[in-house]
Amino acid sequence: MNGLLWLIPLLPLAGFLLNGILGRRLSNLLVTTIALAASLGSFVTVLLCANGFSGGKLATLPLTAVAPQPWIALGALHVDFALVLDQLSLTMLLVVTGVGFLIHIYSVGYMHGDSGYARYFSYLNLFLFFMTTLVLAGNILVMFVGWEGVGLASYLLIGFWFQRKSAADAGKKAFLVNRVGDFGFLIGIFLLLANFGTLGFSEISAKLAASPAQSPILTGGVLTAICICLLIGAAGKSAQLPLYIWLPDAMEGPTPVSALIHAATMVTAGVYMIARTHFLFDRAPVALAAVAIVGAATAIFAATIGLAQNDIKRVLAYSTISQLGYMFLACGVAAYSAAIFHLVTHAFFKALLFLAAGSVIHSLGGEQDMRKMGGLWKKIPVTFWTMTIAVFTIAGFPPLAAFFSKDAILYAAFVQGPGGKLLWFVGLVTALLTSLYMFRLWYMTFLGKARSPEVHPHESPWTMLAPLIVLALLSIGGGWIGIERFTAFLTPVVGAHQQASASPHLELILSGAAVAVALLGWLIAHLFYCESSSRPAQLAAALPTGYKLLANKYFVDEIYGAAIVRPLLAISKYFLGWVVDFAILGGAAWLLAGIANFAGMILQRWQSGNLRSYAAWLAAAAAALLLFVLLAGWPQSLNLSLLHAEPFYNITVLHFGARP
Amino acid sequence: MNLDVPISWYLLLSALLFSLGVVGFLIKRNLITIFMSIELMLNAVNLSFVAFASQWHEVKGQIFVFFVMVVAAAEAAVGLAIIIAVFRARATLAVDRIDRMKL
Amino acid sequence: MHLVLFFLFAGFCLAGAVNLLVQSHPINSALSLIVVMVSLAVLYLLLGAEFLAIAQIIVYAGAVMVLFTFVVMLLNDGREELTYGSHVARSVGFPAVVAIFAVIATVILRAEGLGYAHLGAGLNAAQGLGTAKDNSNLVVLSQVLFHELLLPFEVTSVLILIAILGAVALAHSEGAERTVEK
Numbered sequence: 001m002n003g004l005l006w007l008i009p010l011l012p013l014a015g016f017l018l019n020g021i022l023g024r025r026l027s028n029l030l031v032t033t034i035a036l037a038a039s040l041g042s043f044v045t046v047l048l049c050a051n052g053f054s055g056g057k058l059a060t061l062p063l064t065a066v067a068p069q070p071w072i073a074l075g076a077l078h079v080d081f082a083l084v085l086d087q088l089s090l091t092m093l094l095v096v097t098g099v100g101f102l103i104h105i106y107s108v109g110y111m112h113g114d115s116g117y118a119r120y121f122s123y124l125n126l127f128l129f130f131m132t133t134l135v136l137a138g139n140i141l142v143m144f145v146g147w148e149g150v151g152l153a154s155y156l157l158i159g160f161w162f163q164r165k166s167a168a169d170a171g172k173k174a175f176l177v178n179r180v181g182d183f184g185f186l187i188g189i190f191l192l193l194a195n196f197g198t199l200g201f202s203e204i205s206a207k208l209a210a211s212p213a214q215s216p217i218l219t220g221g222v223l224t225a226i227c228i229c230l231l232i233g234a235a236g237k238s239a240q241l242p243l244y245i246w247l248p249d250a251m252e253g254p255t256p257v258s259a260l261i262h263a264a265t266m267v268t269a270g271v272y273m274i275a276r277t278h279f280l281f282d283r284a285p286v287a288l289a290a291v292a293i294v295g296a297a298t299a300i301f302a303a304t305i306g307l308a309q310n311d312i313k314r315v316l317a318y319s320t321i322s323q324l325g326y327m328f329l330a331c332g333v334a335a336y337s338a339a340i341f342h343l344v345t346h347a348f349f350k351a352l353l354f355l356a357a358g359s360v361i362h363s364l365g366g367e368q369d370m371r372k373m374g375g376l377w378k379k380i381p382v383t384f385w386t387m388t389i390a391v392f393t394i395a396g397f398p399p400l401a402a403f404f405s406k407d408a409i410l411y412a413a414f415v416q417g418p419g420g421k422l423l424w425f426v427g428l429v430t431a432l433l434t435s436l437y438m439f440r441l442w443y444m445t446f447l448g449k450a451r452s453p454e455v456h457p458h459e460s461p462w463t464m465l466a467p468l469i470v471l472a473l474l475s476i477g478g479g480w481i482g483i484e485r486f487t488a489f490l491t492p493v494v495g496a497h498q499q500a501s502a503s504p505h506l507e508l509i510l511s512g513a514a515v516a517v518a519l520l521g522w523l524i525a526h527l528f529y530c531e532s533s534s535r536p537a538q539l540a541a542a543l544p545t546g547y548k549l550l551a552n553k554y555f556v557d558e559i560y561g562a563a564i565v566r567p568l569l570a571i572s573k574y575f576l577g578w579v580v581d582f583a584i585l586g587g588a589a590w591l592l593a594g595i596a597n598f599a600g601m602i603l604q605r606w607q608s609g610n611l612r613s614y615a616a617w618l619a620a621a622a623a624a625l626l627l628f629v630l631l632a633g634w635p636q637s638l639n640l641s642l643l644h645a646e647p648f649y650n651i652t653v654l655h656f657g658a659r660p
Numbered sequence: 661m662n663l664d665v666p667i668s669w670y671l672l673l674s675a676l677l678f679s680l681g682v683v684g685f686l687i688k689r690n691l692i693t694i695f696m697s698i699e700l701m702l703n704a705v706n707l708s709f710v711a712f713a714s715q716w717h718e719v720k721g722q723i724f725v726f727f728v729m730v731v732a733a734a735e736a737a738v739g740l741a742i743i744i745a746v747f748r749a750r751a752t753l754a755v756d757r758i759d760r761m762k763l
Numbered sequence: 764m765h766l767v768l769f770f771l772f773a774g775f776c777l778a779g780a781v782n783l784l785v786q787s788h789p790i791n792s793a794l795s796l797i798v799v800m801v802s803l804a805v806l807y808l809l810l811g812a813e814f815l816a817i818a819q820i821i822v823y824a825g826a827v828m829v830l831f832t833f834v835v836m837l838l839n840d841g842r843e844e845l846t847y848g849s850h851v852a853r854s855v856g857f858p859a860v861v862a863i864f865a866v867i868a869t870v871i872l873r874a875e876g877l878g879y880a881h882l883g884a885g886l887n888a889a890q891g892l893g894t895a896k897d898n899s900n901l902v903v904l905s906q907v908l909f910h911e912l913l914l915p916f917e918v919t920s921v922l923i924l925i926a927i928l929g930a931v932a933l934a935h936s937e938g939a940e941r942t943v944e945k
Contacts, residue, residue: 607761609758609759609760610759611694611755612685612686612755612756612856613850613852615682615685615686616852616853616856619682619686619855619856619863620855620856620858622863623859623866626862627862627866630866630869630870663765664766664881665765665766665879665880667877667879667880668871668872668874669769670769670806670810671867671871671877672868672871673773673776673777673806675868676777676864677777677799678863678864678867679863680780680781682863683857684783686852686856686857686860689844690789690840690843692793693792693843695831696789696793696831697783697784699827699831700780700783700799703799703800703803706803706815706819707806707807710807710812713810714811714812714880715878715880719903722812722815722904723907723912725812725815726815726818726908727915727919729815729819729822730922731922733826733923733926734922734923734925734926735926736827736831737830737926737929737930738926738933740830740834740930741929741930741931741932741933741934742933743834743838744834744837744838744933745933747838753838753840754840754843
């Protein structure tokens with residue numbers, strides 16, 4: 001059973017290699033088969049492993065698979081290729097491979113006829129390989145390999161249609177911003193290595209548990225620093241403030257890519273990493289508070305921007321950022337299982353939202369601006385109904401999935417003390433905004449009059465609709481496992497943090513409040529967007545600066561550009577380009593050449609062909625040699641009377657330096 | 661009066677002859693004369709060897725002179741042949757005019 | 764006797780050497796060099812190297828210098844002008860010569876253990892070569908030359924052969940006139 005673990009990442013890797021190397025020469029059908037087989041194989045393997053633990057065999061988790069040869073064995077540093085399957089990674093893997101497989105099926109229909117068909121599927125399989133490596137990693141270095149790898153896959157897929165400059169730029173932006181986060185992650189790894197001497201999760205956890213709580217080294221400063229560094233890494237990958245700017249631009253990629261990578265799986269890697277290293281965060285309360293604050297701030301920040309966007313995918317992107325903020329908020333109040341629960345449900349409904357949006361775009365022939373949509377609900381019914389389910393889910397209506405997970409988060413925040421109440425309030429406002437912009441999207445896209453009647457939308461093929469239906473079903477029933485059972489399932493991994501619910505009445509009140517704001521958001525959206533009224537325009541005219549701020553995403557990109565990018569470019573061009581490259585390095589090379597040249601010019605005059613000057617120099621050299629020999633051995637060594645006793649061939653050599 | 665000559669006088673004579681040979685090398689213009697100065701230097705060294713051989717009653721000094729003579733003779737032959745070849749190429753024996761380092 | 768002879772022939776040596784430098788026609792320089800060589804032969808005799816004295820006259824004065832004279836007459840380039848062709852020769856060369864002479868002279872004059880040259884002194888006082896009767900210079904020299912130094916002796920004959928070949932090859936006129944450059 002342990003050996004099966006290797007199949008989970010290696011099957012997609014095989015798919016990547018096959019499609020990547022041979023894909024261009026294979027027929028589309030063969031490419032599809034390989035790709036689907038790889039992802040399905042991975043999913044089935046996960047199911048097999050999961051099946052082995054159902055019932056009473058849960059006690060045999062975690063499964064570990066360690067490669068016989070260590071990866072790095074260098075003095076004190078010892079790192080293995082280690083895969084670990086425990087409850088947390090099992091949950092995550094089910095999401096990754098399951099939703100991944102569905103999106104593979106969807107892509108068959110969406111990317112039909114694209115010239116880069118094989119390339120697309122090879123990249124998708126590559127992504128699966130790295131993501132499963134990240135999830136299964138048993139030590140932080142293997143996780144980092146997966147971390148970087150998914151960043152690479154993201155870059156490749158965002159810039160898939162690289163002939164479009166905006167797509168290529170978006171890919172670069174994603175990679176670079178991720179790099180900034182990865183830098184923080186690396187510093188965190190170095191600090192971990194320096195302080196613990198090992199990188200395996202279980203080893204570090206054991207060492208931390210063994211050391212007393214008041215250990216002067218491991219509480220306070222060092223742990224907080226490590227956790228802040230890890231937080232920076234997570235913020236980069238999971239698009240939190242201030243490193244979220246890449247995610248909206250990443251919508252340049254194909255919509256299935258947005259669904260898989262930038263909604264369901266890759267961006268949740270940050271949350272997963274924090275849950276994985278929870279034992280560090282638990283001992284650094286400052287860092288934990290930072291996580292919560294970052295999460296809450298991001299949630300409300302992104303929600304406000306989402307109100308004023310007109311591209312359907314942008315709205316969903318900001319929605320993703322906002323929901324990720326919820327997950328970070330949950331981690332920040334040490335409700336890790338609630339965060340993972342929301343991660344799972346979010347994967348379902350966000351993937352559904354993106355895929356449905358992709359279906360809409362596909363049916364309209366590429367139109368993404370919501371202002372040109374409308375009146376679609378009769379024409380693309382399957383898409384409409386599945387998207388409706390998703391919209392209601394994200395708004396938090398019971399008994400759909402997100403109601404349970406969001407409630408768990410808000411409740412955990414509320415009972416966390418006075419700061420927690422503030423966080424709860426922020427979360428509540430965000431829920432209102434979420435409901436508002438999602439229903440705005442719903443109304444603008446599907447209902448009302450058709451604003452571009454010349455386009456005749458057609459329903460998408462069944463390869464695209466089938467995953468929508470599956471995901472809709474999952475969105476409906478995904479939350480029914482309930483937070484208590486889920487927490488119990490995850491407790492061996494994330495530890496027991498939740499206090500027993502203080503009062504069920506409090507829970508009910510808080511849930512009621514959440515549902516109330518969801519309804520309020522629907523109502524407002526209905527008033528503004530249902531009939532094609534001019535109320536939105538009036539409001540925008542009434543608050544021009546506010547509207548401009550939101551519509552332009554608070555000008556964050558422009559601020560970054562002016563404050564960071566342009567100075568860097570200026571430094572590169574003027575300092576590094578002119579001073580270092582041209583003057584210093586070029587000057588050094590020129591100097592060396594100049595010296596050689598100059599020496600040559602001087603020495604050239606010695607080779608005059610003039611015999612007499614040659615003779616003169618010879619005589620001078622002979623004189624110098626004689627003087628040197630004389631002065632080096634004068635006078636005590638000079639005793640010529642010894643010579644007649646010397647042996648045979650030394651007769652003519654005056655031995656300077658020989659003592660009597 | 662039968663005073664014997666110190667060996668050092670022979671050696672001084674040898675040094676003087678050698679220096680004169682070098683001077684000749686430096687100030688003479690005719691190629692053959694320069695060559696003759698070289699022969700003068702060789703002879704001076706021979707004298708020095710014979711003086712030392714006499715000083716220590718070593719026959720090896722004289723044998724070395726023997727070999728020097730042989731080599732000098734061979735060298736003179738080849739050197740003069742070269743001078744003849746140079747004269748054919750340049751039609752002059754003035755060493756200042758034979759300074760083009762190409763054929 | 765020894766002293767007188769030494770001064771006489773040393774004087775001839777020096778006069779010849781100076782004359783070599785002073786004369787402007789190469790044939791005069793050649794003849795002066797012959798004088799030097801003959802004087803040197805006498806000095807060898809004074810130092811007890813009879814064989815070398817004869818060899819000096821036969822080989823050097825009789826063959827090498829004759830060769831020189833032939834070449835001078837063959838090429839017949841005439842008198843030379845004393846020109847200053849190289850500044851370096853004057854500024855670097857002459858001090859170098861002075862330095863060389865000074866160093867060697869210093870070494871010689873400061874050395875201890877240099878004795879006197881005796882007329883008629885044999886060579887084998889420390890060698891033990893030859894019989895008590897037959898210790899002539901020639902016998903001693905040839906005994907060493909043909910016993911221990913036989914190989915170098917034969918090698919020098921090869922050397923002379925090569926020199927002959929080289930001289931013939933170099934001086935051989937190719938028939939066609941080479942480019943004459945002034």
